Amino acid sequence: MKCPPSWQPAPRTARRGRARRRRRPGLVRRTARRGHRRTAAKRRGRSVVPVAITGAAPGGPAPASRQEADHRTTGGRMTTVAVLGTGLMGAPMARNMLKAGMDVRVWNRTREKALPLREDGATVAGTAADAVRDADVIVTMLSDEDAVRAALTAAAPGLRPGQVWAQMSTVGVAGAQRLAALAAEHGLTYADAPVQGTRQPAEQGRLVVLAAAPQEARDALDPVFSAVGGRTLWLGEDAAAGTASGLKMAAVSYAVSLTAVVAESLALAKGLGLDPELLRQVITGGPLDNAYFQAKSKAILEGDFEPSFTVRNAEKDTRLITEAGESAGVRLDLAAAAGERLRRAESAGHGDEDMSATYFASFG
Structure with missing residues (x-):
C-alpha cells in the first residue's frame, strides 16, 4: 500500500542528520551555553579568566x-x-x-x-x-x-x-x-x-x-x-606563609630593575655627548620596545619626576627583595645594584620623586 504524500519518509541523508542531532543533544546544549557565556562576558567588558x-x-x-x-x-x-x-x-x-x-x-x-x-x-x-x-x-x-x-x-x-x-x-x-x-x-x-x-x-x-x-x-x-x-x-x-608577598617581591624586582636599566641607558647616551632622544628612536618599534620604556624614558627626558612610586619606597623594596632572595638562596645582583643607585639618588635629594629619578645616580 502506498503511503499518502504527507506520510512519505524523509530522504535518507536528512534522517541521518536528525539522528546525529538526537544522539548528541548534550554537545549542542553545552556549545550553546559556552557561546552564551562568552557573549555575556563580552557584553560586561570582561574576558573569561581562570577560576583563581x-x-x-x-x-x-x-x-x-x-x-x-x-x-x-x-x-x-x-x-x-x-x-x-x-x-x-x-x-x-x-x-x-x-x-x-x-x-x-x-x-x-x-x-x-x-x-x-x-x-x-x-x-x-x-x-x-x-x-x-x-x-x-x-x-x-x-x-x-x-x-x-x-x-x-x-x-x-x-x-x-x-x-x-x-x-x-x-x-x-x-x-x-x-x-x-x-x-x-x-x-x-x-x-x-x-x-x-x-x-x-x-x-x-x-x-x-x-x-x-x-x-x-x-x-x-x-x-x-x-x-x-x-x-x-x-x-x-x-x-x-607569605606567598602573596613573595610574588610581590618578584614583581617589584622586575619593575625596579627595569627602571634602573632605562635610566642608566639614557644617562650613558647623555654622558657620551649624544641626545638621549636618539636612544628612544633606536628602541621604539623594535623587539625591545614596551609601554614601560616609553613612559619612563619620556618622563626622564622631560624632567617629569612626579611620583607614581617614590625613590625612597623603591629603595626600601630593594632591601626586602634581596632579603627574600638570601632566605631562598638566590643571588639577586640586579636588584642589589638598583638599590645602590636608588640610595645615591636619595642622598642627592630625590627621595620623594618618582623612582625614575634613579637617573641622577649616574652623575656626580
Whole structure:
C-alpha cells in the first residue's frame, strides 16, 4: 500500500542528520551555553579568566553593574571598610571603595592627608581604634612593616576577634609572616594581599591584587578587592606563609630593575655627548620596545619626576627583595645594584620623586 504524500519518509541523508542531532543533544546544549557565556562576558567588558583569577579584563574600567553588586556582603549588608593609611596609594584606593558604594572610614597618622577624603564621602576617624571599630574589613596601606605594626597597635582598642584584616602594604615575605603572627594575637583573620601597580592604576581601580586568605574570609574581601583592582590572583588560603608577598617581591624586582636599566641607558647616551632622544628612536618599534620604556624614558627626558612610586619606597623594596632572595638562596645582583643607585639618588635629594629619578645616580 502506498503511503499518502504527507506520510512519505524523509530522504535518507536528512534522517541521518536528525539522528546525529538526537544522539548528541548534550554537545549542542553545552556549545550553546559556552557561546552564551562568552557573549555575556563580552557584553560586561570582561574576558573569561581562570577560576583563581577574578576581575575585569586589563585595560578597561570595572563594569558599573559588577561594582554595584559587589559592594554588598552575602548578608545583603553594606560592607564597612576601615582604611589605615591614606597616602599615595591608600587615598585613591579608598576613593574607589566609596565609588563602589561601601561605607569607608579612613585614618592617617598625619590627619591632614586623610581630610580630603571627607569630600568623597569617607568618615575621617580621629583615631585608628575609631576607624576599625565594627568594620567588616580592615585595610592597611602604609610605607613599611613598622608603620603597619604601629597602626594596628594603635587600633587595638577598637578591634574584635574575627575581623578580617587585609594587609595590602609591601612588607616582604618575612614581614608578612610576622604580621600574620600579630593578627593571631588579636584574633583577626589575616589576608596577605599586596598590590602590583603604582599611583595611576590605583586611581583607576586597575591594581592587581595578590592575595592569600582563608576561604571563609573571601566573601568579605572580594568586594574590596574588586573595587581597587582589575584582577585578583588568589594564591591559596595560608596567608601566614607569605606567598602573596613573595610574588610581590618578584614583581617589584622586575619593575625596579627595569627602571634602573632605562635610566642608566639614557644617562650613558647623555654622558657620551649624544641626545638621549636618539636612544628612544633606536628602541621604539623594535623587539625591545614596551609601554614601560616609553613612559619612563619620556618622563626622564622631560624632567617629569612626579611620583607614581617614590625613590625612597623603591629603595626600601630593594632591601626586602634581596632579603627574600638570601632566605631562598638566590643571588639577586640586579636588584642589589638598583638599590645602590636608588640610595645615591636619595642622598642627592630625590627621595620623594618618582623612582625614575634613579637617573641622577649616574652623575656626580
